[in-house]
Amino acid sequence: MTPASQVDTAFAAAFGCPLTVRAEAPGRVNLIGEHIDYNGGPVLPFAIPQRVLAAASADDSGHVAVHSAALDRSVRFPVDITAPTAPSSWENYVQGMVHELRGLGVALRGAKLWLGGDLRPGCGLSSSAALCMAAGYALAELAGVEVSPLQMARAGQAAEHQFAGTPCGIMDQYVSCFGRADHALLIDCNRLTHDYVPFNADGVCVLAIPSSVKHALSDGAYEQRVRSCRAALDVIARRHAGVKSLHEVTCAMLESCRAELDDEVHRRARHVVTEVQRVTQAVEALGAGDFPRLGALLWQTQDSLRDDYAVSCPEIDELIAALRTRDDVMGARMIGGGFGGVVIALVRTEHAAAVEDHVRRRYYEPHGFSEEIFQVVPSAGASATRIA
Numbered sequence: 001m002t003p004a005s006q007v008d009t010a011f012a013a014a015f016g017c018p019l020t021v022r023a024e025a026p027g028r029v030n031l032i033g034e035h036i037d038y039n040g041g042p043v044l045p046f047a048i049p050q051r052v053l054a055a056a057s058a059d060d061s062g063h064v065a066v067h068s069a070a071l072d073r074s075v076r077f078p079v080d081i082t083a084p085t086a087p088s089s090w091e092n093y094v095q096g097m098v099h100e101l102r103g104l105g106v107a108l109r110g111a112k113l114w115l116g117g118d119l120r121p122g123c124g125l126s127s128s129a130a131l132c133m134a135a136g137y138a139l140a141e142l143a144g145v146e147v148s149p150l151q152m153a154r155a156g157q158a159a160e161h162q163f164a165g166t167p168c169g170i171m172d173q174y175v176s177c178f179g180r181a182d183h184a185l186l187i188d189c190n191r192l193t194h195d196y197v198p199f200n201a202d203g204v205c206v207l208a209i210p211s212s213v214k215h216a217l218s219d220g221a222y223e224q225r226v227r228s229c230r231a232a233l234d235v236i237a238r239r240h241a242g243v244k245s246l247h248e249v250t251c252a253m254l255e256s257c258r259a260e261l262d263d264e265v266h267r268r269a270r271h272v273v274t275e276v277q278r279v280t281q282a283v284e285a286l287g288a289g290d291f292p293r294l295g296a297l298l299w300q301t302q303d304s305l306r307d308d309y310a311v312s313c314p315e316i317d318e319l320i321a322a323l324r325t326r327d328d329v330m331g332a333r334m335i336g337g338g339f340g341g342v343v344i345a346l347v348r349t350e351h352a353a354a355v356e357d358h359v360r361r362r363y364y365e366p367h368g369f370s371e372e373i374f375q376v377v378p379s380a381g382a383s384a385t386r387i388a
């Protein structure tokens, strides 16, 4: 069976009727530019082949019935929902999208929505953003309302803010919508524009290595990092008129405010200021096909995330240490919010199997973790198709 016919069958099994719309939205890895999106700076992610698939059909029930194949759970809520019904639950994302889409003129009278695909919930590859985008594309198509990719990305971010309580930036939703095969996206998170950067990685691959841990403190800690960045900006903007966003701050500006900045806030801001520079250098390295240079930047970002931004954890440090012992790993770092999740490693394709084996022996087996490492390639963004 093709994935499409599997979705058709699964939809019919869940709801007892045929679907009329299919949609899909990818997860992402971020090459570089971590914790930069909510500081208005540049980030360099790409969409991956792993994605959330959605299928939908319309009805007049006044409710949205949702089935998550990944979790084997179903929920039902009114189309005019205005607040999440359950704290920290997967359906909040879908409820948030329904709410945001109504604000964009997507007036549903009722719908059945099936969600599945090969992007596991909570896998550290932005599954929640992909869930929102897949649901959003499916429901907008169902209602026959044109919603631009940027509107959809913003709706996804707002849904996470208001229904899931995560003050995330826009990188994950943006790249899920705008992803393109063979290209990374250089997103300007201030202007909300992007350039496609060719990722001609002949002979080089990116491994996505799940750390198998996600520490519970991550959500509060993320919010705290957002607050530290705002605190740094407040101080710096007082001295440097015209500075509106932390991504505009130079090392010299930051150091000129050293005495007024709390040590922790200073280190958080130093990560942002140096990371913005690394993104520019990474784009140059990619343009020149200089993967060792790109790899060196990934190691630097990891150090900065561990030492200045303090979002690493013992397991990630251990996994990174295991990767650092190998000459065939050009660079590696944790991606996403922090405190676990996924590590990406840049390796020559001919050495990928040896590196995977090394991670299994040195990291997974001693911890008793069982995870799949996969090679990720830049892939297309979200889309929807009407079947009937």
Ligand code: GLA
Pocket (backbone or CB within 6 Å): 033, 034, 035, 036, 037, 038, 168, 169, 170, 171, 172, 336, 337, 338
């Ligand atoms: C999470 C958020 C993103 C971004 C990253 C860190 O993935 O959802 O908006 O802030 O963390 O770069």
